[in-house]
Structures are given as structure tokens and as C-alpha cells.
Amino acid sequence: MIVRVWGIVNCTEVEFTPIRDKPGYWEGYAPRVPGFQDIEIWAESSTGARGHLLCTVQVREAHVHTEARLVLLPWTARLVEVYSVDMVPGAYRAQLGRCRKVAM
16 A cells, blocks of 8 residues: 655655545646656555656646646556476576578
């Protein structure tokens, strides 16, 4: 479970807060300027694991609003398959194959 989300948008620190009526959604506000926006976001789970996002987005029109609302949608990352490999000496053979020159 995500317990904290924070970031930097064009050199401005942004603290995200959970949206009450939408579980898993977070929002934060940053100064709105036209052009490219450099966004860097970190998230921390209740177990202490951290995630990181670095991206650039473009705002084509900056209307009269002075702030941009950034909404983070719920997203889950998980390990699909966990397995281990045991190598027993003598139970496998590695060979070097030959290559031949290709005539052109």
C-alpha cells in the first residue's frame, strides 16, 4: 500500500495527497507554465519500498489558471514469476560452436 508520494515539477517540490473518494488515486499541484514540464515523482509503500518516475510532458496552452493539478492513477507492479536455478557441476555441457565465413 502506498503511504507517501512526492515529487519535483520544474524545480518546484510537490507533495501529493490521496483523493478521498477514489482509492489509489493521488493528487498534487504545481505551477502551470507553457512548454515542456520536467516531472520526477517518488512513491513509498508501507513496507519501505520506493518507486521512481521521471518524465517530460508538454503543456500546449496555459489558460488563466496558475496551477496545474497532477493526478496519479493507481498502478501496480509485481513480480510475475519467482524461481531459482540450481546448477550441478557435471550435469551440463557447454560447447563452442564453429562459425564459417559467409561468401558475398
